[in-house]
Amino acid sequence: MEFFLILIPVFSIFAIGYIGQKRIGFDTKNISTMALYLMSPVLVFRTFYTTEFNQTYLYLAIYTFALCFFLILVIYLLSFFRRYSMKETCGMILASAFMNNGNYGTPVVLFVFGASGLDYAIVLMVIQQLLMSTVGVYYAAKGGEEGDGIRSALKTVRKMPIGYGALLGVSLQFLHVPINENILIAVDMVANAAIPTVMIVLGMQLAKISIRKLEREKISLSLFTKLAISPLIAFCLTLFLPVDDMVKQIMIIMAAMPTAANTTMYALQFNTEPEFVSTATLLSTILSVVTLPTLFMILL
Numbered sequence: 001m002e003f004f005l006i007l008i009p010v011f012s013i014f015a016i017g018y019i020g021q022k023r024i025g026f027d028t029k030n031i032s033t034m035a036l037y038l039m040s041p042v043l044v045f046r047t048f049y050t051t052e053f054n055q056t057y058l059y060l061a062i063y064t065f066a067l068c069f070f071l072i073l074v075i076y077l078l079s080f081f082r083r084y085s086m087k088e089t090c091g092m093i094l095a096s097a098f099m100n101n102g103n104y105g106t107p108v109v110l111f112v113f114g115a116s117g118l119d120y121a122i123v124l125m126v127i128q129q130l131l132m133s134t135v136g137v138y139y140a141a142k143g144g145e146e147g148d149g150i151r152s153a154l155k156t157v158r159k160m161p162i163g164y165g166a167l168l169g170v171s172l173q174f175l176h177v178p179i180n181e182n183i184l185i186a187v188d189m190v191a192n193a194a195i196p197t198v199m200i201v202l203g204m205q206l207a208k209i210s211i212r213k214l215e216r217e218k219i220s221l222s223l224f225t226k227l228a229i230s231p232l233i234a235f236c237l238t239l240f241l242p243v244d245d246m247v248k249q250i251m252i253i254m255a256a257m258p259t260a261a262n263t264t265m266y267a268l269q270f271n272t273e274p275e276f277v278s279t280a281t282l283l284s285t286i287l288s289v290v291t292l293p294t295l296f297m298i299l300l
Helices: 002-023 028-050 056-082 086-096 101-113 115-142 150-159 162-174 181-206 216-238 245-255 262-270 274-299
Strands: none
Touching: 002 101, 002 181, 002 274, 028 115, 028 162, 028 181, 028 262, 056 086, 056 115, 056 216, 056 245, 086 115, 086 216, 086 262, 086 274, 101 115, 101 181, 101 245, 101 274, 115 150, 115 162, 115 245, 115 262, 181 262, 181 274, 216 245, 216 274, 245 274, 262 274
């Protein structure tokens, strides 16, 4: 019962965007652009400026990148056998290779492991955010209608300010540069607003979706990859990492999280199958109410 109480705030924020879009109607792409280019870099800057680094980051970074690229490899293989176009492949990658570690995974880990597990969840969230803002944007741009291949995608990645926010935060922390308290208050205000804004955008996009127009085969493959293959790959990766059992369990649980809400923003921004990615996010979130408790029974 307590597990469902954790989900209520998540679905409530989705509902705000959904109802707002249905009742009022908004220019969703402009709002997503604001969140991508103005709010998210501030959130990443704050995290990298305030978080102390240790050896755990190295193992978690290796795990996060390895999991992502193994999932991308799985999608490429599926796309090859199903003869998907590049646009469809990129949409599948956005829907299947990135998990919702921030708005969903972190509260779940706190519920299951307490404060001792929360620190690891936050580390994974930060690394995943950086990965989505680079690899995720790369595939979103590569599959977009205005893209002209790898060169265009790499150019788009270089223009994304999230990576620069992380670099600035790390640099100021290592150089021990103090920031004025009033400036930190302003940073906190913008950073705290970033995540709910992203989730509201997701709700808005879901309000415009007609599930009947989507291919059931693609959705099924995406959901199976995200909710079943992803934690299985994570389990295999943890066998080779020198971390304790609790960290391994957290890694597997985070890998089983539904599709990240940020991928909907990227798909919308670059028009890379936004309806498919948004629907995969919604359905994977709903199905996780069943798959996560099942995983807990196996791991814990």
